[in-house]
Amino acid sequence: MELTKDNKLRKLIIVGDRVLIKPEKDAGKTASGIYLPPGVKEKEKIQSGYIVKTGPGYVLPTTTDEDDHWKPEEEKIKYIPLQAEEGDKAIFLLNNAYEIQYQDEKYFIVPQSAILMLERDEDLF
Numbered sequence: 001m002e003l004t005k006d007n008k009l010r011k012l013i014i015v016g017d018r019v020l021i022k023p024e025k026d027a028g029k030t031a032s033g034i035y036l037p038p039g040v041k042e043k044e045k046i047q048s049g050y051i052v053k054t055g056p057g058y059v060l061p062t063t064t065d066e067d068d069h070w071k072p073e074e075e076k077i078k079y080i081p082l083q084a085e086e087g088d089k090a091i092f093l094l095n096n097a098y099e100i101q102y103q104d105e106k107y108f109i110v111p112q113s114a115i116l117m118l119e120r121d122e123d124l125f
Contacts, residue, residue: 014055023049089119
């Protein structure tokens with residue numbers, strides 16, 4: 001199967017309490033109208049972008065009951081879900097983020113603890 005723009009991220013699995021964030025496209029202009037050289041915005045300590053994929057959450061310790069041996073392995077693992085959801089705009093600390101290139105696009109992998117604020121537009125969905 002060929003990867004297309006629509007399904008290229010479908011094969012990615014984000015692990016644990018991390019989220020995949022696509023950084024916002026910035027015009028490189030300040031509020032007063034001054035144009036900034038490329039790379040200035042990228043060096044700020046706080047960045048923003050849109051969450052495109054999330055991990056399952058925080059793993060809860062499993063209790064080993066002898067009665068649970070009949071259950072499949074995936075039913076034994078429990079997670080506390082993340083507060084962040086796909087489509088949210090996230091403001092996050094760049095120090096805790098890992099920048100990656102995937103299919104010629106830039107993304108950040110960020111733990112939920114590094115996200116300072118989320119903006120969710122309920123009208124979009």
